[in-house]
Amino acid sequence: MVRLAAAALAGTAIEFYDFFVYGTAAALVLGPLFFPTFSPLAGTLAAFGTFAAGFVSRPLGAMLLGPLGDRHGRRPVLIASLLLTGVATVAVGFVPTYDSIGIAAPALLLTLRFLQGLGLGGEWGGAVLLTVEHAPAGRRGLWSGFPQIGPSIGFLLANGTMLILSATLSDAAFRSWGWRVPFWGAGLLVAAGLLLRAQLTETPQFRELAERGERAAAPLAEVVRGHWRLVLLTAGGLAVGYAVFYAVTTWSLAYGTERLGVDRTVMLGCIMAAVAVKGAVTPLAAHLGDRFGRRPLCLLGCAATVVWMFPLIALLRTGEPPLMFLGFLGALLAFITLFAVTSAYLPELYEPRVRCTGAGLGYNLAGVLGGALTPIVATAVSQGDGPPWGVAAYLTAVALLSLGCFALLPDTRPTADRPTGGRSAVRPLEAGEATA
Template identity: 80%
Template sequence: MHRARTVKPPSMLRLAAAALAGTAIEFYDFFIYGTAAALVLGPLFFPTFSPLAGTLAAFGTFGVGFVARPLGSVLFGHIGDRHGRRPVLVASLLLTGASTVAVGCVPTYASIGTAAPVLLLVLRFLQGLGLGGEWGGAVLLTAEHAPPDRRGLWSSFPQIGPALGFVLANGVMLGLSATLSDAQFASWGWRVPFWAAGVLAAAGLWLRSSLAESPRFLEMREHARVPLVEVVRGHWRLVLLTAGALSVGYALFYAVTTWSLAYATERLGVSRTVMLAIIMAAVVVKGALTPLVAVLSDRYGRRPLCLAGCAGAAVWMFPMIALLSTGEPLLMFLGFLVALIAFVTMFAVIAAYLPELYEPRVRCTGAAVGYNLGGVLGGALTPIVATAIADQSGRVPWGVAAYLTGIALLSLGCFALLPETRFVKVAAVEPATS
């Protein structure tokens, strides 16, 4: 049992910046694997497979990270609800960083045989485990410090982190791809971004070493003994609804950033460098729009924006696939950009929305489990399903568009069943200063 304590409000800007930096580093680790899976892991770790089967197998190891994320949210959510949000940020970053560096050291199938893909699988699982804890800790630390009328804005900073992590990961890959020969890239170049994760993780740990604990956690008198049990007993419907609601965001993002990269380079003959540049440009715009959309949620509410984003995604999937199939860089960029605008209309507000949906004693576990289960439904399956569907399609993979539209409609229904939370009280102590 913890006694209520009064803490001096920290700088909100400093907190938000540290949360943003941490999520950027963690998502760099997670995204660099997805890019490598789309470009190079298939032939290096599954050389006995056909090109299609090798890509599917590489995406399978990619999907394992998403399966691990809900388990990570349970593990680190327990720590966050029992012992504080701050320890979660340090432990999750350490785990994800170490496993990412290790991926860059795994010998290929040609060197150690089947042990190579097995090691890859284990390390990808550990990556997902760490990332499953990261989001809940970073988001709650900002949401529970933020003043109520600006909670959407300040909580959106961790949501900018994935865009920065993606641009950083793919920028490194783009630089290597443009300067190395195909043989050099396949031999050692793809490993460099994984090794760089060690330096980034050290920087992130330094940034987070002086963060203040969440005031909402400190002022709680009793904490859940087994948070997961309480979530399952009292909030199972909410968890399922949030997972279903968020699945379209994951499906959209990984259809654009992972599946389309493999599809365009393998099926359409678009160069690796061009595709990475197009996707990065669209993601940069998405990141820049995140705080602007979050401000709208503070004024108009979380739920209306989420519904609008889902509706936009449902309408845009067929045009996006049509534009992708042209193989023309500007048209593909337009398709990706509109899709990611629909994505950010939902995910810019999620960092405030999910903490407001769950009661404080199980908030770290409940919000993180719902968020990461959505990743399993939308992120883990989309590259695999889309690759398989596209292989059975003609010149334009309309089946992929139908699949993504179906997920968007499912999420729209789930968001429709969730309440508005803009005026929910999250922190019961003096808010942080700006």
């Protein structure tokens, strides 16, 4: 389990590095470089629009690669997703700016961001199933929480690289070529990840399905026909996590540097410190899911988000690094309270024959609802000289929506007489689960 968890963690870290480095670049430099004819506000919105394209394509990636995982195994998905995301990320580093090739520049940027999302859309389902389908029932939450640490590591790698380059290069050099270096560096990470994943073995549950001839002939059709309500509820429930995370890591970075005049290295440092703490407490939150249930942790995370969003904006507005860090940390702790347990929760809600497709689709649809729209909406409603209370209201509304969705889902906590526990609507993971 240690080896498998390490492999899953490393893979998600690499893939999310690829995804996050684009978000940081969009907040800092892509607007003026690829949309120079726009006003500063319109350029930022346009850059966040290309950022959103990666979220729109993520459910498509789940629909494309998820059935591959259900039909041919979890391992091929892990390799295909890593390769697709990595190649697209490296290519972003070579795209000429608008001054060189005109409108073709943002068009290429949009295309590559779309391909990034396709790859990441298939990544999550394969990575979490690698641990979920190997782990003992009573520790499934703990072991499957390790892939959820990967996004924190990927974020720290991406933004750490940006921070070093931003601090050591002149502004002209950073805008000329410095921002491209993290994209080029993705090639080395992808090569290491492919080498690691090539040595993995298939999960026991998939091998059993294959041996019994019980693999789904059309996994996506089965999910749409028999699990559509579950997909929508999980997508609505997880939307708040995406909204909070990208409000902190993407929108606040642009707002702090452009509107508050805070140095970009200071903003990056505050955000990275909060993300580091979030990553460190992820295993604890995942373990609590094993002990107290997945759904209670999700409900707690949503409630904490409702309470914290207005204080977050007030602390951000001060422009003081310690206070901004406190605001970011509170928001990310609320986020990880629910996201740490989702890697066990979502697979437990689906029967094994369609698990890779169903869990991946619900998880990535949530990214469209929460991640794609949040930087755009937050930027649009944060104009004016006063505090951006509209951002807090928007995030609170998303949290209330997610709270309602989780309230309609069953729990899957392991108990002595039920390996995955919860309500009678959910049978043991080993036997396959019914929909909520």
